[in-house]
Amino acid sequence: MPSPAAFVIPFWSDGRPHRLRYLREALDSVAAQTDPDVLAIVVDDGSDSERDLAELTGWAERDDRLLLVRAADNRGPGRCRNLGVAAARRAGAELICFLDSDDLAHPARAATARAMLAADPEADVVYSGFTVIGDDGAQVPKERLISGIRIIMDDIDRRPLEGHDCWIPIAVERDNLTIPSALSARTTLAAAVPFPEHCRFFEDTHTWLRYSAHGAKILFAPGTPSRYRVPDDTKGSESRLRAGGIEAFNRLRVEVTAPGLAEAVRLAVRRGVIDEARGLSVRTRYLLNVAAMLRLEGSHETADDLVRQARELSPADFAAYRGRYEVDA
Numbered sequence: 001m002p003s004p005a006a007f008v009i010p011f012w013s014d015g016r017p018h019r020l021r022y023l024r025e026a027l028d029s030v031a032a033q034t035d036p037d038v039l040a041i042v043v044d045d046g047s048d049s050e051r052d053l054a055e056l057t058g059w060a061e062r063d064d065r066l067l068l069v070r071a072a073d074n075r076g077p078g079r080c081r082n083l084g085v086a087a088a089r090r091a092g093a094e095l096i097c098f099l100d101s102d103d104l105a106h107p108a109r110a111a112t113a114r115a116m117l118a119a120d121p122e123a124d125v126v127y128s129g130f131t132v133i134g135d136d137g138a139q140v141p142k143e144r145l146i147s148g149i150r151i152i153m154d155d156i157d158r159r160p161l162e163g164h165d166c167w168i169p170i171a172v173e174r175d176n177l178t179i180p181s182a183l184s185a186r187t188t189l190a191a192a193v194p195f196p197e198h199c200r201f202f203e204d205t206h207t208w209l210r211y212s213a214h215g216a217k218i219l220f221a222p223g224t225p226s227r228y229r230v231p232d233d234t235k236g237s238e239s240r241l242r243a244g245g246i247e248a249f250n251r252l253r254v255e256v257t258a259p260g261l262a263e264a265v266r267l268a269v270r271r272g273v274i275d276e277a278r279g280l281s282v283r284t285r286y287l288l289n290v291a292a293m294l295r296l297e298g299s300h301e302t303a304d305d306l307v308r309q310a311r312e313l314s315p316a317d318f319a320a321y322r323g324r325y326e327v328d329a
Contacts (some may be wrong), residue, residue: 131228167268
């Protein structure tokens with residue numbers, strides 16, 4: 001029997017009706033995969049709703065392709081994904097497909113990732129683009145989305161990153177590689193480079209940077225976009241709401257991803273890909289890159305602070321690269 005592709009799905013419920021409804025739709029998208037050898041691993045993040053947990057437990061008892069893992073307490077999606085990866089390893093899965101509980105997988109996602117990794121044994125990651133849907137599952141026009149989401153979508157459409165050491169262009173040119181629900185990885189990589197468990201936001205960017213700097217070769221899969229849900233009462237993801245709004249969310253961006261980038265630099269220096277001076281330049285350009293993106297979202301105070309940090313981190317690199325980024329108010 002082939003090794004299953006494991007869809008790792010963090011889940012938390014406060015009892016509101018849409019939580020289980022969205023999860024059911026996500027699980028249906030797993031069941032609809034053209035690859036017959038798939039497993040859904042739902043990791044409950046200390047849900048408040050015992051009623052929803054009881055129903056979810058019933059689902060798992062009736063479906064041998066659904067595994068429920070319960071975390072001891074609520075610590076965010078990074079820890080959930082790590083628990084899911086560990087469960088996938090125990091189940092013999094060699095491929096992890098990350099999927100958030102309110103998003104939907106393309107029917108050919110697992111089959112495409114499995115085929116691409118089989119064709120290129122050197123590769124470790126397969127990712128795709130995504131479309132955005134609202135509460136009812138209908139596609140949301142791009143003009144209704146905040147600039148951060150549009151930037152990621154446009155970057156993928158224009159020039160999807162592939163190959164080794166994509167972490168550098170992600171840091172100095174991009175907002176992110178893609179959303180978690182559009183990325184699949186070999187289980188060996190996902191276990192060796194876990195998600196940070198101390199943060200609830202931007203843990204994906206932190207991890208993609210370290211995947212790449214660890215030496216992972218990244219492949220892009222066209223034609224298999226995931227469907228990323230954005231609540232109807234906001235232009236951004238639900239994460240932005242939980243963080244306290246766009247300004248608070250953007251402040252967290254650097255607090256979380258800068259340490260991930262620093263670790264990526266250390267990994268790349270250790271591999272001999274760059275030296276310390278190049279690493280300092282990348283970190284400085286990263287601050288300028290994020291500052292420019294935050295200007296577009298109207299987060300001027302946070303952008304000003306990042307420009308100051310870049311100037312202090314490396315005056316020489318700041319002077320050399322500032323003109324490439326639109327960081328002035």
